[in-house]
Amino acid sequence: MADGWTVPGFTHERELGDGAAGRVVLAVDDMTSTKVAIRYLAGALRADEAFMARFRASSRTLSQLEDPNVADLYDFIEAPDGAAVVMQYVDGVALRRVLAAQGPTGPLAALSMLGGTLLGLAAAHALDVVHGAVRPSAILIDGDGNASLTDFGTAASGTEAQLAPAYAAPELWDGAPATTATDLYAAAAVFFECLTGHPPFAGRNMARLHREAAIPVEEVPGPLRELIGQGLAKDPEQRPKSAADFLGALEEAAVSAYGPSWEAQGRGRLTELSVQAAQQPEPPKSKPSRSSGRHQVIATGEGPPRASRGRRLVGGVAALAVVAAIAGGVVYLNSSDGDATPPTPSPAQSSTPQPSLPPGGVAPAPLAARITQATGQAPGARFVYRRTGCCGAPAAAQGSFDLVQGAEPSYSMTMSGSGKVRKRAQAVVVGDRVFLRAGKKWRPAAGGRGYPALAEQVRRGSSVSAVTTLLNAAASLSESGGIYRGEAPVAKLSQAPGPGALYAEMAGATGVQEISFALKLDGSGRPAKLWLRAGPAKGRNQIITTSYSGWGRKAIKAPR
Incomplete structure (x- = not known):
């Protein structure tokens, strides 16, 4: 009050x-x-x-x-x-309470926490909203291990460093305004604390430590030191350019170090820690302090x-x-807003022989049909796309798309690749036309190379049809912990219009015959995360990861 x-x-x-x-x-x-x-x-x-x-x-x-x-x-x-x-x-606990009760979370849970935090920051930054004071008390962990950000913009301008001193970027101590770069620094500092049990810097003169002290990368596991070094760079220009870029680097490091199932394992561990923290007595409230960085849950x-x-x-x-x-003293909350997927009906009994399930025991066709139906009710989403690996693969994009009945989806995005398309560009894709932003104006882009080709690559790799094509071609499909995993032969994938050409190109570059993939759906049956790989886990491969959020009509039109 x-x-x-x-x-x-x-x-x-x-x-x-x-x-x-x-x-x-x-x-x-x-x-x-x-x-x-x-x-x-x-x-x-x-x-x-x-x-x-x-x-x-x-x-x-x-x-x-x-x-x-x-x-x-x-x-x-x-x-x-x-x-x-x-x-x-x-319904859950703040990360601050998890750390106070359990200490270091371990690398997989820390990566899961950072991934969720970066996804939240990416969504907010896309709307030009800066958090300003990312800290463990502003990151909430629910009973499914999901990390949610809260407390956006509650620090008065110029007080961000005093509000969360252990996580405040050097430029904040010099009076600079909070930016996307300071948010990424704070997220990296929280990540460091999850790995080690303490913030990267602690002492009487926090401003000097953040400005001058060496980044203690030797305290974290070797595969994660580069992430810490980038995120805690003193110069904001040396940090990742965006939350999406940081997320891409995280996923690349996580897959390389811990394998493609790192996220499911990390969420599982984060769930365990949050449940254990919730079952312990709540720590006594401390007096409010503008410099504690622990003021809100x-x-x-x-x-x-x-x-x-x-x-x-x-x-x-x-x-x-x-x-x-x-x-048992634990409160379980369940919500329904009319948007949830109804329970899957039991198959009717029939004397007709039923088709055999592929290895893994999950039927791909009903799952693909469920996704098509669910996305048809909310025909659009925000997305974060990342392609890494060999053979000219690197590309990144974020923005939104709108599903168009009987046509290719429309996209509005910021994208970048390698070589001549290394510079970030804003694009709108409607039908077979690509528009690029030049200053304050939009211009149609001609030709099938450069940025138009990159835009089409992003559309093919992140569209809903990319998901359903994988499922409809799957030779194996299993489910564990809400994650669907499978493999699809390139010979069948390449026959599909749209994303089929992308899968064929990836296979040709890496010399594989199958594409491995993992898929997570939200509570309404729409894609939340797609991960796919052509090639071995280590070595000559290409990996595409796409995260989806904010499903609903986006109404993307060609610029005038």
Whole structure:
């Protein structure tokens, strides 16, 4: 609460955290019975007109952001007696509590945490929203091991270093504004703490340490030292250029060091740690401090699991049905917003011989049909694409796409490759036309080489048809921990229009006969992550990874 004022229409249950940005409480929407987290902004922030102007603008933008790695912002409410943010209630624990209870997480869980954090940052940065103070208390781990970011923009300009000193980039100590580069530095510092049990720098003069002290890369496992070195570079120009670039480097290092199943193993370990932390007594609350970096937790110690994300609440925050069951002192929350996939019906009994399942025991065709149906209901998404390996493969892109019935999907993206297309370029792809941004204008690009070819490569490798083509051609398919894994022969893949040409090109470059792939779906049956490889795990190979979020109509049109 702020000065006794409370957001009307909600009943408070208990306090979740307190700090320089204000108090956070767990509340229930009186109309829908939905649990939410409400942050009441501190009086000092409300009195700062410059902060409030920025926060209003970022709140409007964040309210439109729906990403599994960002806690939903439902509403920002201002009144004469106070101001408050109504947010998604994440059933889980803050990473700060996990580290306090368990110590170092181990490399796989740390990589999983960093991957989720970078996905959340990529989604926010794509909307020009900077977090400003990434720290363990702003990263929430739910019962499925998913890392979600919260607390965007709650530091007044110029106070970011004091709010989270252990994770503040050198330029913040010099008075520079928070940027995407400072967010990546902070994410790397949190990653370091997950690996070692302590932040990279600690001492009385944090500003000097961040500016001048050598990066302690020798304290982390060898395969991960380059990630730490890049992320904690003193010069922001030496850090990864974007969250997507950092994520690509992470995945490349993780696959090389720990194999293609690293993510499932890491999420599993992170789930175990969060559950164990939730079962331990909550540490006593410390007095709020602008320099502690530990001021807010929008979570509980009540454990797993959290299901699909709510959309909006009625009357300013969308309807979300919550079903709670209490067993062994652990609260289980399940939500339904009409967007979830209904249970798969049991196959009807028939005397007709049924087709045999491929090795692995999962039938590819029904899964492909489920994806087609689910994506048809939400025909578009944001994506982060990365292609690495030999033979001129490196490419990266991020943006959004819109599925077009009876035609190729339309794309709006920022992309870069190697050689003559190394420089990042903005592109819009509609039908068979590619438009490139030149200054403030868009120009149609002619020819099938250079950036037009790169744009088509991204479209072929990241489209929904790339996923369903793999499944329909799969010679084997298995499922474990929500991850589908399989292999598809190139001879069959190459016959498919669109992505078939890309798969044939990858196979030709690496000399393989099969493409290996792994797929994760969200709660509604739409792709969340696609990973595929042509060639061995180590050696001459090409790897494509694509992450998807924010499914819904994107309405991409050709620029004028």
